Amino acid sequence: MKNYDVIIVGCGASGLMAAAQLYRRKKSVLIVDMGNAPARKVAISGGGKCNFTNTKADFTHYFGKNPRFVMSALSQWAPKDTLDWAKSHKIKFIEREPGRYFCKDDAGDVLDALLHDIGKAEIKYNTNVISVEKTDTKFIIHTDSGDFHANSVIVATGGVSYPNLGVSNIGHIIAKQFGHKIEPVRPALCAMKTKVFSSELAGISLPAEIKIGKNKLSGDLLFTHFGIGGPVVYRASLFGSQKMQINFAPDTDVFEFLKSAKRTNGKKTVANTLSEIMPNKLAHFFCDDTRHIADFRDSELKQIADTINQFEINDATAIGFQSAEVTMGGVSTDKISSKTMESKLCKGLYFTGEVMDITGDLGGFNLQWAFSSGFVAGLNA
Numbered sequence: 055m056k057n058y059d060v061i062i063v064g065c066g067a068s069g070l071m072a073a074a075q076l077y078r079r080k081k082s083v084l085i086v087d088m089g090n091a092p093a094r095k096v097a098i099s100g101g102g103k104c105n106f107t108n109t110k111a112d113f114t115h116y117f118g119k120n121p122r123f124v125m126s127a128l129s130q131w132a133p134k135d136t137l138d139w140a141k142s143h144k145i146k147f148i149e150r151e152p153g154r155y156f157c158k159d160d161a162g163d164v165l166d167a168l169l170h171d172i173g174k175a176e177i178k179y180n181t182n183v184i185s186v187e188k189t190d191t192k193f194i195i196h197t198d199s200g201d202f203h204a205n206s207v208i209v210a211t212g213g214v215s216y217p218n219l220g221v222s223n224i225g226h227i228i229a230k231q232f233g234h235k236i237e238p239v240r241p242a243l244c245a246m247k248t249k250v251f252s253s254e255l256a257g258i259s260l261p262a263e264i265k266i267g268k269n270k271l272s273g274d275l276l277f278t279h280f281g282i283g284g285p286v287v288y289r290a291s292l293f294g295s296q297k298m299q300i301n302f303a304p305d306t307d308v309f310e311f312l313k314s315a316k317r318t319n320g321k322k323t324v325a326n327t328l329s330e331i332m333p334n335k336l337a338h339f340f341c342d343d344t345r346h347i348a349d350f351r352d353s354e355l356k357q358i359a360d361t362i363n364q365f366e367i368n369d370a371t372a373i374g375f376q377s378a379e380v381t382m383g384g385v386s387t388d389k390i391s392s393k394t395m396e397s398k399l400c401k402g403l404y405f406t407g408e409v410m411d412i413t414g415d416l417g418g419f420n421l422q423w424a425f426s427s428g429f430v431a432g433l434n435a
């Protein structure tokens with residue numbers, strides 16, 4: 055039976071990045087994956103355009119028990135390295151928002167570049183890893199297609215979100231087996247359920263601001279049939295199901311706006327007045343009263359304005375793993391070396407990417423983390 059220098063469990067972004075470094079270092083590498091194709095999340099990332107990095111990536115854009123854990127890996131493979139790497143592969147990319155880079159053509163360009171870099175590393179698809187055993191001298195990877203042997207193992211099995219792609223919690227099971235703690239998992243970077251809005255609003259999108267705890271987030275909000283989505287809500291989901299306050303007109307002091315309309319255009323209804331600053335249906339959701347605005351007391355207008363500028367929600371919860379871009383929680387970084395990604399409890403065992411208790415904000419931070427942690431593990435395994 056062939057004994058590989060390194061077996062990588064998971065052919066996702068971080069596993070491939072690790073394999074590329076190992077190939078460069080002339081190590082024999084086997085990647086095993088339960089799926090039938092490489093990096094399926096990369097292929098669908100960023101709406102098919104793969105938001106592959108963000109030059110703002112530093113620990114403040116990461117979540118987990120210890121976000122500072124990312125610092126060493128991000129300094130060893132920084133966003134600039136990702137951009138240089140993309141340039142070296144002639145990937146055409148665009149900066150859609152400051153610091154946020156997407157493929158100009160197709161996410162497949164990133165995938166092709168990753169596959170190019172792994173050279174002759176072997177990949178076995180449709181191979182489900184069931185457990186990992188450590189003997190005195192090596193690791194034995196038990197799969198539904200037989201056993202494989204290696205000196206080191208990199209666990210790059212990702213999170214449990216998007217189960218339709220084929221995901222598993224084997225990374226957590228392996229970690230636990232070797233004494234690592236698992237932080238509770240929950241879905242994030244996803245839409246949120248709430249009962250407070252009528253499903254008639256579904257499809258409406260507008261810029262909004264969400265206050266959640268001490269955090270103020272801004273971006274587009276989309277009403278859905280079950281609640282709210284859009285980038286600003288995706289980001290809010292990172293903070294869990296807490297109460298939040300939404301400002302549906304972040305650039306307008308709605309009370310001042312309504313008082314001024316009452317003076318200058320008093321024959322209009324409140325809804326018609328509000329439709330100057332928001333979609334008509336939403337304006338009617340906030341006030342369906344048919345009286346002229348001139349007939350409203352200021353205190354009534356203040357109440358309407360407060361609902362728009364400070365809408366309170368107490369029942370918002372993440373929609374679920376089915377459509378969450380990431381899994382928060384996972385293998386605690388407590389007993390993992392931030393410099394090498396090696397377990398401090400088991401020599402030769404490494405972790406990369408989303409399987410760990412590190413989650414990036416929306417905006418290319420998760421793939422950057424996959425690349426940085428994969429690079430570091432590939433350099434050291």
Ligand SMILES: Cc1cc2nc3c(=O)[nH]c(=O)nc-3n(C[C@H](O)[C@H](O)[C@H](O)COP(=O)(O)OP(=O)(O)OC[C@H]3O[C@@H](n4cnc5c(N)ncnc54)[C@H](O)[C@@H]3O)c2cc1C
Binds near residue numbers: 089181215379
């Ligand atoms: C719809 C969507 C859009 C996204 N868009 C972006 C974006 O634009 N920018 C960004 O930064 N991030 C984005 N993300 C997040 C990003 O894709 C992930 O954080 C990243 O791919 C994680 O990389 P990884 O290597 O840790 O794991 P993954 O890429 O998830 O790879 C894990 C691999 O392990 C395999 N595996 C699991 N269990 C087993 C087992 N038992 N046996 C064998 N193999 C197994 C899986 O099949 C999978 O191929 C998006 C995610 C989704 C779902």
